[in-house]
Amino acid sequence: MVTTTSTERALPELDPYQEGCPSRRVLDRIGDRWTVLIVGTLSTGPHRFSEIRRSVQGISQKMLTQTLRGLERDGLVTRTVYAEVPPRVEYELTEGGRSLCAPLKALEDWSIAHFGELATSWDTYDSIAR
Template identity: 55%
Template sequence: MTAKNKAAVEKMQQTHRDWEEADYAGPCPVRDVLDRIGDRWSVMVVLRLSGGPIRFRALLRSVDGISQRMLTTTLRALERDGLVDRTVFDTRPPAVEYSLTPLGESLLDPLSLLAEWAMDHHEQILKARKNFDK
């Protein structure tokens, strides 16, 4: 184990001890956040919004494979959690634009690290799955 990995393990172990000692009135914060960003579309939508405000139809076209209904559901959940702002323009027809809030922007660095890790290790994961499924 590298020194960097050892430091990360120690930090996670301390965080775990802190969780066990904490008296949360509600759900575990980590599990709660992972429920939001761990779905199929939230990370893709957040990453797309990192480029700046975008209208609904343009966002729909830019997230490959997402349906209009699923995009609406995902955006509402992200808005509910304070990660996304929804702005309605008084035009005919009405236009709606979405953007990241400061809280949503603060999620970009951790997501970038996760994406980097995924890209670096995806081949290993695929190989492990193939070996497991034999």
């Protein structure tokens, strides 16, 4: 079976449960912890690199750079360079990136709401002698 997009380009039927399905790349991107946190940060509007790094504590400069480049390649983030001295660079979510905010916010909210249950489960599991 073939699916078509608005540009009428034929795409294979996508099923992320099948090994080798290209849609897994999408899940890898949006399921990455750094992506979740960066999209959450950018959901409030454009940010400079240093602002994102301060907001997403624990991310290395290298990982932030790689993740932003990946998000830009995926069309979820735009990078704008302003001709100023010193140069100013801002990152902003595209329409596609903004469409991720609600589902990722739901995951964030779920993780906060259920943290206590999970922490209890972790302690119980870890206390069992193996």
